[in-house]
Amino acid sequence: MNRIKQKLQENPSKKLLSIYFTAGYPEPEDTVSILLELQNSGVDMVEIGLPFSDPLADGPVIQRSSEAALKSGMTTTRLFNQLENNREAIDIPLLIMGYFNPILQYGVEKFCRKCSEIGIDGLIIPDLPLEEYQLQYKEIFQQYDLLPVFLITPQTSEERIKEIDSASDGFIYMVSTAAVTGGKKGFGEEQKKYFHRVSKMGLKNPLIVGFGIKDRETFQQATAETNGAIIGSAFIKQLNDHGTSGISNFIKTIR
Amino acid sequence: MSYQVNEKGYYGDFGGAFIPEMLYPNVEELRSRYLDIMQEEDFQKEFRQLLKNYVGRPTPLYFAERFSKKYNTKVYLKREDLCHTGAHKVNNTIGQILMAKRLGKNRIIAETGAGQHGVATATVCALMGIECVVYMGEIDIKRQAPNVARMKMLGAKVVPAKSGSRTLKDATNEAIRDWINNPVDTHYIIGSVVGPHPYPDMVARFQSVVSEEVKKQLQEKEGREAPDHVVACVGGGSNAAGLYYHYLDNEKVNIIAVEAAGEGVLTGKSAATSALGREGIIHGSKTLLMQTDDGQITEPYSISAGLDYPGVGPMHANLFRTGRGEFISITDEEAMKAGLDLCKLEGIIPAIETAHALAIFDKRKFEKDEVVVVNLSGRGDKDLNTYIEHFNL
Numbered sequence: 001m002n003r004i005k006q007k008l009q010e011n012p013s014k015k016l017l018s019i020y021f022t023a024g025y026p027e028p029e030d031t032v033s034i035l036l037e038l039q040n041s042g043v044d045m046v047e048i049g050l051p052f053s054d055p056l057a058d059g060p061v062i063q064r065s066s067e068a069a070l071k072s073g074m075t076t077t078r079l080f081n082q083l084e085n086n087r088e089a090i091d092i093p094l095l096i097m098g099y100f101n102p103i104l105q106y107g108v109e110k111f112c113r114k115c116s117e118i119g120i121d122g123l124i125i126p127d128l129p130l131e132e133y134q135l136q137y138k139e140i141f142q143q144y145d146l147l148p149v150f151l152i153t154p155q156t157s158e159e160r161i162k163e164i165d166s167a168s169d170g171f172i173y174m175v176s177t178a179a180v181t182g183g184k185k186g187f188g189e190e191q192k193k194y195f196h197r198v199s200k201m202g203l204k205n206p207l208i209v210g211f212g213i214k215d216r217e218t219f220q221q222a223t224a225e226t227n228g229a230i231i232g233s234a235f236i237k238q239l240n241d242h243g244t245s246g247i248s249n250f251i252k253t254i255r
Numbered sequence: 256m257s258y259q260v261n262e263k264g265y266y267g268d269f270g271g272a273f274i275p276e277m278l279y280p281n282v283e284e285l286r287s288r289y290l291d292i293m294q295e296e297d298f299q300k301e302f303r304q305l306l307k308n309y310v311g312r313p314t315p316l317y318f319a320e321r322f323s324k325k326y327n328t329k330v331y332l333k334r335e336d337l338c339h340t341g342a343h344k345v346n347n348t349i350g351q352i353l354m355a356k357r358l359g360k361n362r363i364i365a366e367t368g369a370g371q372h373g374v375a376t377a378t379v380c381a382l383m384g385i386e387c388v389v390y391m392g393e394i395d396i397k398r399q400a401p402n403v404a405r406m407k408m409l410g411a412k413v414v415p416a417k418s419g420s421r422t423l424k425d426a427t428n429e430a431i432r433d434w435i436n437n438p439v440d441t442h443y444i445i446g447s448v449v450g451p452h453p454y455p456d457m458v459a460r461f462q463s464v465v466s467e468e469v470k471k472q473l474q475e476k477e478g479r480e481a482p483d484h485v486v487a488c489v490g491g492g493s494n495a496a497g498l499y500y501h502y503l504d505n506e507k508v509n510i511i512a513v514e515a516a517g518e519g520v521l522t523g524k525s526a527a528t529s530a531l532g533r534e535g536i537i538h539g540s541k542t543l544l545m546q547t548d549d550g551q552i553t554e555p556y557s558i559s560a561g562l563d564y565p566g567v568g569p570m571h572a573n574l575f576r577t578g579r580g581e582f583i584s585i586t587d588e589e590a591m592k593a594g595l596d597l598c599k600l601e602g603i604i605p606a607i608e609t610a611h612a613l614a615i616f617d618k619r620k621f622e623k624d625e626v627v628v629v630n631l632s633g634r635g636d637k638d639l640n641t642y643i644e645h646f647n648l
């Protein structure tokens with residue numbers, strides 16, 4: 001069984017904590033040690049960011065980490081090499097989150113095959129929307145048991161949320177706010193209403209919230225009526241400040 | 256076979272809408288409404304009226320007699336340089352500002368490289384009294400100071416794009432990020448036939464006034480609507496799309512697309528996308544794209560800021576792949592010389608972008624009685640500094 005599904009089913013009431021980090025940052029060979037550190041700190045799931053030159057849904061923190069990773073020589077092939085033979089030590093679900101162009105260059109089929117060989121469970125490709133996915137790539141994802149994760153936002157219509165729900169088979173990535181990653185504002189009434197509204201829609205997929213979650217308070221707000229939350233920019237910021245040795249302390253401050 | 260967009264938003268293998276979900280409501284609203292809005296009588300009336308009285312259309316189709324004599328063929332110049340603001344860009348911004356109003360948007364964002372599209376956008380925003388924010392690469396802001404000042408005089412806010420390589424592609428990224436952050440009240444006026452569907456088609460339709468006029472004008476002058484060749488420079492490809500538009504499916508008309516070779520196609524300092532690009536995704540569109548083997552978008556180079564884009568509109572990618580278009584690349588040096596030649600031969604100072612299109616006559620022969628229409632996409636005032644430096648004027 002796909003590890004994401006397993007994780008979501010084994011304890012449905014648990015609020016999952018998921019972490020995003022950019023592969024190859026701060027140092028190209030940090031990927032595996034960060035993954036181990038996250039797993040040991042009790043993180044439930046990880047999104048490994050595939051660095052891209054033009055990350056247009058990301059704010060400055062993730063942009064800079066991508067730029068730095070690329071500059072120090074991170075590539076798709078290098079990431080795959082790092083992850084090879086590590087699936088015994090790391091048993092939490094792993095997703096790759098990346099923009100579509102590097103995947104297209106690698107070859108979508110070859111990319112998916114490689115992901116499945118090294119134990120990647122799902123893909124989040126922000127610029128591969130539902131329509132294009134269904135038009136050309138759905139069969140390939142299914143062939144390799146990779147769960148596609150689609151995003152919804154406060155502006156997504158109910159009708160489209162339902163469409164995305166029926167095309168998804170893992171979880172729905174609920175973007176908290178109309179903003180790129182790394183928002184600083186915290187959550188207000190508007191977000192609470194949105195979390196509430198969508199959680200009451202009776203969707204078949206669990207909801208995991210991302211964008212703008214940075215501490216215990218925002219984690220709790222985001223997960224009050226959903227199944228979990230993803231921390232990205234705030235995690236990278238802590239890597240900037242404290243390096244990989246600060247990881248477990250950071251996770252403790254969240255839950 | 257048609258070279259126009261299909262109902263899924265593709266030109267052959269190219270196009271589509273590869274956008275993050277955050278942009279979906281805006282892009283989908285535009286997609287579902289743009290054709291209806293453009294066909295409204297009231298929209299057409301206002302669009303035509305502004306093109307005539309504000310932009311100064313129709314622009315002349317000028318028979319370049321001395322230029323023709325030099326190259327022993329019949330060359331007509333479509334004088335987009337005579338448009339208000341000095342280039343074809345304004346045809347699109349007039350159309351899009353009217354579109355934005357009908358979509359109920361009250362804030363405009365745009366990207367710009369050389370500043371021509373930024374100026375054209377700031378201009379129509381001033382005309383309509385709408386807030387305008389233009390993203391421009393930090394490096395381009397330094398290179399194009401007069402256009403930055405123009406935008407400011409017109410009331411626009413110019414925001415430096417400080418990410419990535421700090422040029423046009425990054426300005427476009429920043430504009431897209433702004434749109435993600437402002438999903439309700441804002442319309443993004445993209446500056447060329449690039450971006451997610453329906454942008455390439457919408458911009459091509461607004462620019463198609465160029466070939467609509469050429470058809471009529473050529474009928475008067477030559478007794479036929481269609482020339483033998485249509486020639487345009489291609490950055491993103493909007494002036495080219497405008498000139499090709501009504502001839503796309505008439506295969507008797509040869510389409511010539513001119514790209515910037517920079518210092519030479521193989522020097523590593525080039526913007527010749529058809530020669531150097533591979534299929535990829537940039538700014539929401541599947542198209543030909545200059546990139547590394549790992550799929551990272553690379554920085555193009557051309558002396559002309561308006562051709563300095565690592566991709567090309569999906570219409571043109573399809574013209575290249577299908578062989579419908581003939582693609583020629585022109586170096587900085589060749590373009591600069593052709594620009595100066597036109598000054599001396601015809602008394603017209605062309606934009607350096609446009610000079611690339613003119614430079615093909617030194618490389619490619621045409622028959623004596625063939626009719627060649629070149630899109631004179633813009634005037635060279637904005638490029639005086641480059642001309643001065645290059646020729647020690």
Ligand SMILES: Cc1ncc(COP(=O)(O)O)c(C=O)c1O
Nearest residue numbers: 447490491492493494561632633
């Ligand atoms: C005069 C002129 N011609 C051509 C271009 C290139 O753009 P496009 O390929 O969209 O026509 C520009 C862009 O700034 C321009 O200013």
